[in-house]
Every structure is written in structure tokens, then in C-alpha cells.
Amino acid sequence: MSRVTPIFTDLVRVETRLYNAATARLRTEQGTGLGQFEFLEIIHRIPACRVLDIVNEVAITVGAVSKAVDRLVAAGWCTREPHPQDRRSSVLRLTPEGEKTLAAARPVVENELAALTASLSDDDLTRLAEILARLRASLEAGSHGQPG
Numbered sequence: 001m002s003r004v005t006p007i008f009t010d011l012v013r014v015e016t017r018l019y020n021a022a023t024a025r026l027r028t029e030q031g032t033g034l035g036q037f038e039f040l041e042i043i044h045r046i047p048a049c050r051v052l053d054i055v056n057e058v059a060i061t062v063g064a065v066s067k068a069v070d071r072l073v074a075a076g077w078c079t080r081e082p083h084p085q086d087r088r089s090s091v092l093r094l095t096p097e098g099e100k101t102l103a104a105a106r107p108v109v110e111n112e113l114a115a116l117t118a119s120l121s122d123d124d125l126t127r128l129a130e131i132l133a134r135l136r137a138s139l140e141a142g143s144h145g146q147p148g
Helices: 004-030 034-045 051-058 062-075 096-116 122-141
Strands: 078-082 090-094
Touching (some): 004 096, 034 090, 090 096
């Protein structure tokens, strides 16, 4: 086995445990999940956000993103508005309730992730962030891992 395989396994297991723990706390305290939080964050951050922007950000299928956005719309957290230049596309916007949900969820997520990574020093976290950012940029530059 190569040395990369156990690193990959650890990376996936760490991500799964962090994700599950943050979701559990967010569900308990805010009644929402980390996936919904992530989508709200993306819609908030990207001006004139479209489903394809989310697809490119999280590397899941258009169908999966569209269904998740439908759930955000049904919850009253975002709207789909006609795209001004492309009638086949919609612009996603957070509603006031979506903004409120996002604002309430942010500190819960931040606090849980800080608690879960408290065993790492600031230097460790900085190095890890730099390494993961380089790896992510390399994968994204080569369009690796995009849904087919």
C-alpha cells in the first residue's frame, strides 16, 4: 500500500467525524444540518449565486444541489429568482429568515469545530489549512473530482 492511501483514509474519517459532530450540535441547537448551513453560506457569499456555483463549490451533482435548494426554498430560507441574462437559470437569494438562520448557525458551527480541533495548536491548524488549501487548489485547477 502506498503512503498516500492511509493519509486519504485518515482525511476522510476526520472529515466524516467533524461533519457528523457539527451536524449533531447544529441540529440540536438550531434545527438544521451542516449541509444546509454550507449552502446558506455559499448563497450568502457568492453574488448572484446559481445552482451551478454551488455544484462547482461542493463538487456534487446538479440534481443533488437542486433538490437541496428546493428544501431551502420550502423552509423559507432562500428564493429562486429568474436570472436576468439566462432564462434557463435562477439566481438564489437568502430571505430574511435565511439570513437569520445563517447568523444563528455560524457561532454554533464555529464553536463546535473549535472544540473538536482544540487538541491542535494554532501552528498545526495553520499548517493544515495551508496544505489543504494547496491540495484543493490543485484538484480544482485540474477539475478533478467534479461530478460527471
